[in-house]
Amino acid sequence: xxxxxxxxxxxxxxxxxxxxxxxxxxxxxxxxxxxxxxxxxxxxxxxxxxxxxxxxxxxxxxxxxxxxxxxxxxxxxxxxxxxxxxxxxxxxxxxxxxxxxxxxxxxxxxxxxxxxxxxxxxxxxxxxxxxxxxxxxxxxxxxxxxxxxxxxxxxxxxxxxxxxxxxxxxxxxxxxxxxxxxxxxxxxxxxxxxxxxxxxxxxxxxxxxxxxxxxxxxxxxxxxxxxxxxxxxxxxxxxxxxxxxxxxxxxxxxxxxxxxxxxxxxxxxxxxxxxxxxxxxxxxxxxxxxxxxxxxxxxxxxxxxxxxxxxxxxxxxxxxxxxxxxxxxxxxxxxxxxxxxxxxxxxxxxxxxxxxxxxxxxxxxxxxxxxxxxxxxxxxxxxxxxxxxxxxxxxxxxxxxxxxxxxxxxxxxxxxxxxxxxxxxxxxxxxxxxxxxxxxxxxxxxxxxxxxxxxxxxxxxxxxxxxxxxxxxxxxxxxxxxxx
Numbered sequence: 333x334x335x336x337x338x339x340x341x342x343x344x345x346x347x348x349x350x351x352x353x354x355x356x357x358x359x360x361x362x363x364x365x366x367x368x369x370x371x372x373x374x375x376x377x378x379x380x381x382x383x384x385x386x387x388x389x390x391x392x393x394x395x396x397x398x399x400x401x402x403x404x405x406x407x408x409x410x411x412x413x414x415x416x417x418x419x420x421x422x423x424x425x426x427x428x429x430x431x432x433x434x435x436x437x438x439x440x441x442x443x444x445x446x447x448x449x450x451x452x453x454x455x456x457x458x459x460x461x462x463x464x465x466x467x468x469x470x471x472x473x474x475x476x477x478x479x480x481x482x483x484x485x486x487x488x489x490x491x492x493x494x495x496x497x498x499x500x501x502x503x504x505x506x507x508x509x510x511x512x513x514x515x516x517x518x519x520x521x522x523x524x525x526x527x528x529x530x531x532x533x534x535x536x537x538x539x540x541x542x543x544x545x546x547x548x549x550x551x552x553x554x555x556x557x558x559x560x561x562x563x564x565x566x567x568x569x570x571x572x573x574x575x576x577x578x579x580x581x582x583x584x585x586x587x588x589x590x591x592x593x594x595x596x597x598x599x600x601x602x603x604x605x606x607x608x609x610x611x612x613x614x615x616x617x618x619x620x621x622x623x624x625x626x627x628x629x630x631x632x633x634x635x636x637x638x639x640x641x642x643x644x645x646x647x648x649x650x651x652x653x654x655x656x657x658x659x660x661x662x663x664x665x666x667x668x669x670x671x672x673x674x675x676x677x678x679x680x681x682x683x684x685x686x687x688x689x690x691x692x693x694x695x696x697x698x699x700x701x702x703x704x705x706x707x708x709x710x711x712x713x714x715x716x717x718x719x720x721x722x723x724x725x726x727x728x729x730x731x732x733x734x735x736x737x738x739x740x741x742x743x744x745x746x747x748x749x750x751x752x753x754x755x756x757x758x759x760x761x762x763x764x765x766x767x768x769x770x771x772x773x774x775x776x777x778x779x780x781x782x783x784x785x786x787x788x789x790x791x792x793x794x795x796x797x798x799x800x801x802x803x804x805x806x807x808x809x810x811x812x813x814x815x816x
Contacts, residue, residue, distance in 0.1 A: 345406075348408065350409040352375065352592060357393045360760070363767075380426040381426055382426050383492050384423075404767065405559075408573070417484060417487065418483065431592075442470055452522075456524065456535070457525060458519070458522065458613050459612075463672060465520070485508065490569065494512060495511040498558075515551075518531075518547075527603045550567035552567060578759070596712055598720045599616055600719065606717075609675070628672045631729060631730050632668065653735065655696075659690060662698075663703065684808040706801065706802050725750070744802060747792065755784060
């Protein structure tokens with residue numbers, strides 16, 4: 333990795349997005365948020381990975397002087413992943429990522445053992461699904477007991493990369509006591525409570541069979557230390573929390589992210605508590621809370637249906653816009669990779685309402701876009717039930733650029749839709765947090781919000797028709813999965 337030595341009086345900060353697919357690095361002006369330099373490097377595909385790949389990707393992305401003059405850095409990482417360390421800080425086994433569903437049965441067992449979903453919501457604000465770290469600990473104890481016996485500390489992906497920045501630069505270990513986390517990422521483990529701002533070590537013991545060390549939680553504007561070269565390291569956070577920070581969302585803003593997975597989230601002043609478990613009661617990266625609904629199936633649904641129709645994403649968009657609203661009764665339940673919300677890890681995709689009249693590429697393309705969005709619109713409803721106001725929906729992620737998505741979304745969401753300018757909002761949020769920590773350590777006022785420009789796409793024009801589409805979607809879902 334290139335030297336991280338800051339220039340005298342430097343006002344540059346860096347934000348790192350260590351995501352499922354790649355490491356992305358932005359270097360920004362600390363006062364304005366202007367992106368001055370950026371780079372990326374890929375990660376291996378899959379649902380488990382040696383964390384060393386994240387470090388190599390960070391080194392590759394930050395080479396060639398990218399970080400020259402940077403005064404502070406923060407890492408945002410994919411949530412939930414389990415990085416298990418032994419007594420010497422060496423990784424015990426490849427990290428299990430959020431999208432690894434092998435711990436689904438372990439999650440169901442843990443829910444029942446504690447007394448049901450409501451008991452978990454009371455304990456940690458969320459019901460542990462397969463994505464959550466606590467379920468992966470139970471899976472490890474049950475399926476790899478020898479590895480489980482070696483575990484002395486459990487950290488998250490962003491914790492691990494941050495710890496490497498703090499001192500593990502030249503070795504593959506994270507020395508005991510070095511790893512730190514933040515309240516946002518900790519709230520996705522299933523054993524840290526946003527309401528009490530504390531760990532539930534008893535839940536770790538319930539999952540793994542014994543208590544282990546856990547990283548210290550650093551305040552949102554705090555710092556766990558500096559790199560060996562003297563660059564301030566900020567707390568960092570989970571990817572969704574960093575995206576919210578990068579977007580500078582306020583009450584009334586609901587973000588719908590259409591990436592590999594789909595997420596719906598907003599900010600709130602009180603910790604949410606959804607006894608049904610659809611809404612995860614996360615903390616955010618500012619001291620507030622980030623109620624969130626996550627689906628496994630978002631942009632990849634459009635790619636899969638495009639391949640099915642022998643076209644590309646642009647072709648799918650043209651077909652969907654040529655199809656009628658509601659696809660003449662054709663509906664797609666897009667559980668192509670199982671589903672997280674509702675909790676159906678073994679489900680598959682289903683087409684319903686197929687007739688000779690709607691058996692056409694245009695109708696199927698329209699149903700694909702509507703089906704993807706209907707699952708996320710259910711997520712918006714779940715947030716509203718938790719007391720969130722919806723003044724506008726902000727669409728981000730790769731599929732947000734689709735003209736078909738932008739045209740169809742307002743009617744299904746029943747709210748105005750805006751699309752912020754394309755940007756790496758997770759990395760931008762991490763950079764903003766680095767600027768905040770830098771100002772705090774220097775006794776200065778934090779920089780004003782780096783609010784991105786957002787283009788209004790559309791107001792709802794056919795809410796009644798949107799409600800009919802969503803009704804057919806729910807009928808198909810309930811027919812195929814009555815318990816969901």
